Amino acid sequence: MTLRQKLLLMFSITVVGIVAAVAWTVSVRVRRVFEEMDREQTAALVNQLQREFDQRGSDTAAALDRMASSDALRRIAFELANGGDAARYLTVAATLAQEYQLDDLELVGNDGNIISSAQWPARFGYPEPVIFSAGKPAFLKQEQLPDGSEEIGTFAVRSVSGSSPPLYIVGGRALDAATLRTFPVPAGTQVYLYRNLTAEFDPGNFGAPVQAVSSATAYRQLVDQARASGQNAEGVVYPTLRRQDSVNATAIPLKGANGGVLAVLVVSNSRRGMVEVQNHIRAIAYGVAGIGILFAVVMSLWIAARVSRPIEQLARAASQVAAGDWHARVEIHTRDEVGVLAETFNHMTEQLAEQRERLVQSERVAAWRELARRLAHELKNPLFPLQITVENMTRARALPPQEFDEVFAESAATLRAEIENLKAIIARFSDFSKMPKPQVETIDARDAVRRVTALYEPALREKRINLRVPMDKEPLLISADPELLHRALSNLVLNAMDAMPEGGTLTVSAAQQGDAARISVADSGAGLTPEECERLFTPYYTTKQHGTGLGLAIVQSVVADHHGTIAVERGENGGARFVIDLPLLAAGVTA
């Protein structure tokens, strides 16, 4: 991370932190205010529904009171009291229920058995124990229906006026989804009825259109709380993951005549409006904060730029120097600490440039000396035989012609040989100086290995050297000049053969090593000392009696031209192991 970035980050964190703290404070405060308002609204609604609920009970009781004093029922009661056949009134309850707009109605005889039932006509003759609540206010009752379902309603029990023995009427109005829809609730408020039919919470018992079971499940905690405690339970319910769908819910337990919770009325007041206002305020706060942060960032950028620009110039200049540009300079515009630093830097680079120039001169001289030494060494070896031969020829002039001729012939041969030797030395130096530019093509590194091992296999056999060529089964495609690579590998193989005059094992392998094709040539010869390893690739360095010291230099040159690397290490058999890594072609890429 750059200095400028650090500065920028530090400034930004500071500003954002301050803005966030302010925004959080505003948001929390606003939310609390709105939630308080929302709770108050829900509480008012719950109270209103409670009143509405009580009113419905009163209406039911009033309807039954009217019915109990009606002529029709008094006549029926009279006829029954005088031995009338109860069976005649099988359908009376249904008719009366319709007339008095009741959902449920039963006529019950003095023996407690149903005479007529509107909601379940087939239950005539079965007992209706609830008649013991005759005359009491309306109460909640769970009623079974013919289809096996159960409904809950507000019921009242009355005895028909003047009937002796009494004829009871048990009537009620269902409390179901349709009823709930008639409750006067404001928009955004839903009233659900959970019927307490099972010990465990069952989403299917919701009597109002809680659309999905998962939505119904969201109310589970509240409903369970109300069922268990028998008291109102309230809280925020999240039917979906979206906050604007959340509701303030109040679960009101509805109890039957025996005090048991028959149902739970759930009043849910949508928090959408509140959440949206909150979101609106938050959006404004975020907008302001965002702009503030942006402005702060811009300012931070400017400030950071002003602070860090000279240091960056210094860093750039230092980088240039590191890259070899000894003439890099820093312009000085200030006179503060940074200006002093820049001036010092400029002075330092000037001194470094001067020292480098001196070092180059020194190395150049050393190089020429080395070249001269090598040339002298190389040329000295053939020159000595030449000198001896010429002296022999000179001395041979004194010999008889026949002997002279023999000496002359031998000498001439020696001269020619040594001259050839000299020419070879010169050619090698010439070759090294004019290494050709690689003509690359896509080849399989394994082919290159096979080619060179095939070439030298007879010679190796002759020298009792075992050849091992372990290779990957997959092609190792590289971009290379096959001739140059062959030449390099040949050099390595020849070096290895030279290193094993008494025979041994030559291992030439080709394998993938990461992104590279690794070719290694290992011998089981005497091996190399660490010093030899270090200087091995230096031109004109050789450990052999008659080497020019250019072979491995050529190999390194070839490898370098192919963007590869070469290294030497101690082999597994104690000999030397040359390792060439050449970059593999990416799949689908050809040279």
Place this chain on the structure above:
Amino acid sequence: MALAASARTRPHYGGTLRIEIQGDAWAPDSLARRLVLNTLTDLSDSGTAQPALAIAWSAQNNDQRWDFQLRPQVRFHDGTPLTAEDVVVSLTSACAVPMGSAAASGAPAVACPWNAVYVAGPSEVVITTPAPQPDLPELLAQTRFSVSKQDDTGQLEGTGPFRVAGFSGGALTLAANDDCWQGRPFLDSVEIFTHRAIRDQWLDLSVGRADVVQIPPEMLGQAQQQHLDILVSQPLDLLALTLDAQGSFADPAMRQAAALAVDRASLYNVIFQKQGEITASLLPEPLSGYSFLFSTDRDLMRARTLRGGAPARPITMSADPGGGTLQLAAERLALNLDEAGFAVQMAPPGTPSTLDLRIVHLDEASPLAALDEMLTRLGQTVTVNGTDPHALWLAERTALQNYTVVPLLWLPRAWAVGERVRDLRLSPHGEPQLADASLEAAR
């Protein structure tokens, strides 16, 4: 007996009688079929066969070969004479037509009691049966064995006292057949208004828009209170619970438990308002004389014992599509079975269920033929070995001991008749014999 005795005036000719029914005019066993089509035989009030399109018959080969002599000079409504070939074609095709409630439930055709019907002469038809069939003449009085033919236009032609004149506005109009072999009916025409609710029918009767309307048995008392003129038939419809002997009821003991759990008295006393008769028999008491031998008592304790303590697996129950009363009765039976420990779930009317509450109509009026008919309609394969009451009782007892059918009530059919209708009688099948009715002229 005639509804309005003909002593007041002899029947007047002319006029259009309007009758309203809940069902379809052309359904099997329907009124219109009996007015338009004839059968080879008719039933007397005592249930014996009497001549109709056949004037005589005889049996040979131990009641397995029946020779029917056709009435001469009978003509179809299009004027073509009735031939033995027409009879053979009609009887043969009858075997492919489902009968009664089986048709409504999509059940397969009920097999005819014969294995061959062929022409034996210009006016002679021979029917051979695979087993002795002493009640064949009575069986042939059923409407499914009506004789008809299709004319060139595909119209169904009969030989009955009325012919089809048209269908419009929900009313099937039948016109008098002047050349009817039974004599021209007194009425000029009959209009049958179909698919009319009972309340609408009664309203129409009260305002003179209908002359004959239906009265469900459970409303007979109400009709009497309203001082309607009523014709009531003998018990002709059996209310029965059929049990599918598979699944929960594969065990006969479970079926017996269900049979013992039903409370016929509440059905009779309350739902059907004391109309008809309580029964546990496939034949009504007035017909068999021995129905009381089948106990109608409820034995809930024994039902619970037979059912045992096995966990109650849900059993479905449905009623024939026939209106609210049948559904109410089914719900009551479900309550009865609940008391015995069965878990009964009501299914929509007409849905194939483990328990079906059915109304099975009885066409026949002689004990043997009636038992044959009921066994067939209820899918029982018991053979009646003999014609005496004891043989009938044995066959019936064998059938009922399977507990796949639990007879509950025998119900009559009833009709309310307007003031201007005279001489209306009910046939042994419970249908108004409109051909013999007339409309009163102002006097």
Place this chain on the structure above:
Amino acid sequence: MERARYNPPQQMNFRARLLVAAAALAFLLPGALAANWEQPSADLARQIAALAGPGPVQLTVENRSSLSPNEIPLIRRMLERDLRGYGVLVGDSGSATTIRVTLSQNAQGGLWVAEVREGTETRVAMVPVRLDLPADAAAGPNLTLQRTVLVTEPDPVLDAQVLSAPGQQFLLVLEPARILVYTQSTTLPATAGVAVIAHWTEAQILAIPYDRAFPRDMRGRMIAAQDHPFDVYLPGMECRGTGNLLQLALTCSDSDDPWPITTTQKAFYNSARDYFTGVLVPGFGMELAPFYEAAEIPRAVGPATLLNDVNGPPLLVVNNQLEPVNGAGDWGSDVAALHSACGTGTQLVVSASGTAAAGDTLRAYEIAGREAIPVSAPLQVQGTVMALWPAHDGTEAMAIVRRQDSNAYEVWSVAANCN
């Protein structure tokens, strides 16, 4: 349920029949009654003995039929006696074998059912029982109409006449396609106010070649003739009985000739319907509406003819004047004049519709001026009056009644007895 009518009320009719039978038997034939139950009692006892074997049994007898409760002890005694004959001893209340006999009935008649219970096993025996009937009469302020059931026929009857030959009486019953000739074999003496049962034996059947479709309300008339036994009038056909009453023959031909309706008038019959056209021969010189039947009433000024109009009240033709008859609002369509020693000497027997349970009625009227005055109580007929014609000698009326219970046709002679 005063207007409700039960159809066909087998059980009710059977009960009614048995009530009538019981009433008659209580007065008439206790011995005959016992004889009726002897055979079934013996049969049932035999079957019970076969099932139960000899030994003590407990016997209960339950009546589910319309038998009178008075008859049950009698039947029980018979059964006990017959069972004793097979070694089955009734009486031990502690016996392991219980026999419950149910006196039931079905469409064919009585059915006695015995349930023999030994332990949990129940075996059943059944015996069909034949049931029979009898009759009655009705008294009014001036006279009593007494009916006599002559014969009962399963097929429709149009008319009947009792004709006399030296030393023998013949009953001729006219049906649409035949004439049944009966001879009287026995006559039981009449008791005041109670039925007289005549026994007629079928002697001859005369086929009527009526080859057209019968009208639905077919009517026919049989009238004794001077020079040959009788004439028969049918819609579109006329027949003549030839020979003598012992050996009759019938000659028929298509005919639209008018039918005799009184001693002086003939009327054309509408053969496609069920009434006279209103055209009379020789007639009264006026146009008359269609009518069902006519009756002649002697008057000082000459006979008056009563025409029972199809569409209105009865009309009286007096001195070629047409007068409506008052007090005939509940008259039916059938009317027949008969002569008696009571009242004015001429009464009109008139049919009328009755209640569901009792069926139609017959009642005697006298016509005073233009008023129809009932002179007898209504005689319940327990069925429908299908035809009513004056008898050959004019002292009786012949009524054809279709029974409610059996749909059988009964031929009645109805006479007026002075109170």
